[in-house]
Amino acid sequence: MIRRNRILRTSPAIRAMVAETILTPADFIAPLFITEGAHVKEEIASMPGYYRYSLDNTVQEARELWSMGIRSVLLFIKCADELKDNEGTEAVNPDGLMQRAIKAIKDAVPEMVVMTDVALDPYSSYGHDGIVKGQEIVNDATVEVLARMSLNHAKAGADFVAPSDMMDGRILAIRNLLEAHNFDKVGIMAYSAKYASCFYGPFRDALDSAPGFGDKKTYQMDYANAREAIKETLMDVEEGADIVMVKPALAYLDIMRQIKDRVTVPVSAYHVSGEYAMVKAAARMGWLNEEKAILEILTSIKRAGADLIATYFAKDAVKLLG
Ligand code: PBG
Numbered sequence: 001m002i003r004r005n006r007i008l009r010t011s012p013a014i015r016a017m018v019a020e021t022i023l024t025p026a027d028f029i030a031p032l033f034i035t036e037g038a039h040v041k042e043e044i045a046s047m048p049g050y051y052r053y054s055l056d057n058t059v060q061e062a063r064e065l066w067s068m069g070i071r072s073v074l075l076f077i078k079c080a081d082e083l084k085d086n087e088g089t090e091a092v093n094p095d096g097l098m099q100r101a102i103k104a105i106k107d108a109v110p111e112m113v114v115m116t117d118v119a120l121d122p123y124s125s126y127g128h129d130g131i132v133k134g135q136e137i138v139n140d141a142t143v144e145v146l147a148r149m150s151l152n153h154a155k156a157g158a159d160f161v162a163p164s165d166m167m168d169g170r171i172l173a174i175r176n177l178l179e180a181h182n183f184d185k186v187g188i189m190a191y192s193a194k195y196a197s198c199f200y201g202p203f204r205d206a207l208d209s210a211p212g213f214g215d216k217k218t219y220q221m222d223y224a225n226a227r228e229a230i231k232e233t234l235m236d237v238e239e240g241a242d243i244v245m246v247k248p249a250l251a252y253l254d255i256m257r258q259i260k261d262r263v264t265v266p267v268s269a270y271h272v273s274g275e276y277a278m279v280k281a282a283a284r285m286g287w288l289n290e291e292k293a294i295l296e297i298l299t300s301i302k303r304a305g306a307d308l309i310a311t312y313f314a315k316d317a318v319k320l321l322g
Contacts, residue, residue, distance in 0.1 A: 023298055023321055026069065026071045028317060029309065034055065035077070038054050039057065040057065047273055048284070049280065050206075052206060058104065059104050063108060068319075071111075075105075076122065079207075083123070084125040102157045106157040114159050118150050118163040120145065121207075128216070129164070148177070160186065161187075166191065166216075166219040187242040193245070193247065195222070196221060197251075226254065230262060233259050245267070248275055253304040256301070256304040257304050267306055271297070271311040271312070273312065276311075279293050279297070298317055
């Protein structure tokens with residue numbers, strides 16, 4: 001034998017020397033669910049160990065994340081039912097919960113990279129990502145609202161807006177409106193390859209944002225397709241996206257790899273709520289070692305090409321990395 005592959009696996013020291021993929025705290029984007037009120041910390045039933053926080057606790061959480069080395073947060077708000085309508089009016093309220101959250105976090109932790117979800121679903125009386133006409137989710141009228149929503153987040157101090165709606169042409173519209181108002185330092189993290197996935201279920205519980213009728217298959221992508229993901233992503237880059245995203249993560253690592261090989265912008269993965277819930281559930285049953293699963297999954301996502309990973313395990317991962 002002249003080739004003994006096991007030599008490089010002999011000891012932890014040797015394995016550490018030759019490890020190709022190393023997770024660091026700055027890889028992670030921590031999603032935050034924000035709700036009205038004071039001193040609120042509500043566990044999300046289908047996401048054990050993950051919480052909705054009121055603003056005061058959100059700020060505390062952001063401080064803690066920063067002290068752990070996590071450099072970015074992705075904000076989602078739970079909108080009160082009485083503020084929901086078809087046009088997402090509350091989404092562009094300058095004093096809305098999202099806008100107050102951006103300001104509060106930037107005041108408390110100025111260096112934290114604050115990213116905001118841009119889509120109508122939490123604000124929509126129909127629970128859809130766009131404006132509904134009849135049975136249809138209309139594209140162009142929605143894009144207009146998304147651009148105004150993005151500008152509004154930029155005014156409140158967001159560093160990146162993250163459109164998660166999958167309407168056509170929204171990246172260009174957002175970029176143009178930001179430019180027109182001189183927000184030339186605000187980035188766009190585009191959910192470029194976002195699939196219509198059952199793995200968003202727990203998230204929709206967290207924000208009470210499940211679609212009231214139908215599904216999201218006329219705008220989110222069909223999981224049977226890969227080429228479409230490349231088309232969507234290349235278009236988003238052309239339209240001005242600074243970071244592109246693949247979502248969900250674990251069942252889409254082939255997509256991640258193909259996109260990584262084709263673009264020169266950073267690629268982000270969203271390890272989504274259902275993926276989190278699966279690990280939690282199996283661990284609770286005693287069927288899976290949670291700590292090992294977290295590190296294996298997040299390392300695999302990075303190995304597949306992710307430069308950044310939005311994950312509900314961000315804090316756990318940093319603690320495990322030691
Ligand atoms: C809103 C949005 C969703 C997620 C992120 N932004 C839900 C959806 O598209 O239905 C899912 C995140 C997760 O499941 O963790 N457009």
